[in-house]
Amino acid sequence: MPTKRKVNLGPSAGPANRAALIAAAREVFAESGFMAPLSAVARRAQVGQGSLYRHFPDRIALAVAVFDDNITALETLAELSDSTLVDLFDSVAQQVIASTALIDMIISERDQRAEHLATRMTAVAAALLARDQDQGRIAATVEPADVMLAIGMLASLLSRTPVAERMESATRARAIFRAAFVPRAP
Amino acid sequence: MPTKRKVNLGPSAGPANRAALIAAAREVFAESGFMAPLSAVARRAQVGQGSLYRHFPDRIALAVAVFDDNITALETLAELSDSTLVDLFDSVAQQVIASTALIDMIISERDQRAEHLATRMTAVAAALLARDQDQGRIAATVEPADVMLAIGMLASLLSRTPVAERMESATRARAIFRAAFVPRAP
Amino acid sequence: MPTKRKVNLGPSAGPANRAALIAAAREVFAESGFMAPLSAVARRAQVGQGSLYRHFPDRIALAVAVFDDNITALETLAELSDSTLVDLFDSVAQQVIASTALIDMIISERDQRAEHLATRMTAVAAALLARDQDQGRIAATVEPADVMLAIGMLASLLSRTPVAERMESATRARAIFRAAFVPRAP
């Protein structure tokens, strides 16, 4: 009465699966948002659900793995000597235009790991802010929290905007924030 | 085929139930967002699921009933002769601090009824914008779409911010938008 | 806090409601079959659901009231001196082409009242059969049960055939049964 199994390729492709899961999750999160069914991730990665759970015991673990790259990209940006806050806005907007789920998570999850990503992002913002203020591009009264809030608002908005309208909204929002942050009297 | 019953207190409280449903929905939406389970609304209203569906055949019908009040409050605000865009921001922030779901719906639903609420809100924004620009309080370059975008960002952000931090975020955001919209050279 | 009611026209239109319910049920059964929601009947009759239940405590009671007319039409047919079994087939087919639910009920319900209608229908069949056999139009070996079975099959089939194809199926089926019942060697 029992069964028939497929094949068990053994532990050969151990971390290959992990990578496949991350890639699949990136796509799935981008298409269907942070709350997309995890089974869809496993399916797209051609991996058993069990393996998904072994590598990433919960949704956040998976999301953190996915979004670490995004944050790293921002950090890299901050290290360029000529990057500005405007670049940061643009980068974030770019990321969110492509995938909505990072901000979904950063804003809504109280989980340690999500907050860690948020912290790294804040550091990026603070670094760029200081540099811009030094060079008189941004008003001295602006605080890092303002920048993070602006980023949060930008991203949160874009994350709920239909894909087709995201670009336009991003442009308009960027103009608003630039106006808000530019120094007053020349 | 028949069904067993427990008690049936009858339709004595006909529209009282309707009111209870709206009140419950306001709370549930505030706590859990626009996608909160409707069964939770029925439960909190102490009402059968069937009654909920009789009164409000779908989620949007319920939401519209809940949020009509909010929009009406904004319209009333716009009619006061001395109200300003800042007042509008504050009102929206106030509302969103209390309940998150109105903007959830306005941003994400393409439904006629949701768009009707959005339209009314836009009208309020446009009226106040015109008045503020006449009196030199807001730069002439600002367009209604900018105002709506700002409101959307504000609300979208607050809607994902944990309740405890909403007030602070709202204050900071208001300052940002004021800075962005104020006229430049005096 | 309580209520507002509509109007209560009193017991003025007592049996008018009953008639409206029967008419509405005839339409609803025709459109949606024997298992159509009773609430749809009440709605179409512009009558409260309670009234429906007062007049017809269950689905069968309502159906019997509706279909009594159909059976009566068949009985009237049988009383015409020149009517034949073929006429009966045609009449049943006609009725079923229009509304499917009578046979649904006769075949599937074991309820007394449904069987009463079946009995009357059988009497009609027997009368016509006897007459046809007297005149040599139908083989002497055919029994009333054969006729009822043929009617049942015809009707049961039509009741499940998409409306557009019913006419064609009815014609073909009639030919089959005629071939089956005609006397053999002339």
Added chain:
Amino acid sequence: MPTKRKVNLGPSAGPANRAALIAAAREVFAESGFMAPLSAVARRAQVGQGSLYRHFPDRIALAVAVFDDNITALETLAELSDSTLVDLFDSVAQQVIASTALIDMIISERDQRAEHLATRMTAVAAALLARDQDQGRIAATVEPADVMLAIGMLASLLSRTPVAERMESATRARAIFRAAFVPRAP
């Protein structure tokens, strides 16, 4: 968000469940017709509803699995060199006496998969008809559509006949159709 669990005996009986579901569905369809609640199938198979949906994503998928055997049996019958239309009627009757739902589905579903079964059944009928006509057992005027109609009527009727009376009805119906299809003058 998580879920509580009782026991999980694992997927040891993987395809055993599938078989149990088919068996259960055969019984449930036989007892309650094609529209019987799928939850009843899961319950009778002692299987979670989720498993039912995994194996058979919709009602038709389940029905096709159940009825494929039936059609296969008919096809096998047609391949026997000495089988006749009468055998086909008897086989169909036999099957329908046991389970009602096959014809329910073939008649009422416009779904691809249901029509595929219908097509196979028609092929069987046409093959047997040709052979019977060759050997003079069936009138040359009879067309495959007549046979299918007869089968449809037979099955449709039986499908609505209480189990106890099915055998008798089947016998009588077979006699009728034989009479209808036999060649006329010897």
Added chain:
DNA sequence: TATGAATGAGCCTTCATTCAT
């Protein structure tokens, strides 16, 4: 007596999570 709101059982469907192989 008529009304129509309220009830709640039950069906369908989706998913997170577990676990035998």
Added chain:
DNA sequence: CATGAATGAAGGCTCATTCAT
């Protein structure tokens, strides 16, 4: 260590039936 089937808890929705007014 990977697999993928099994589980069952929700949630959405529909309807038959009751009952205060």
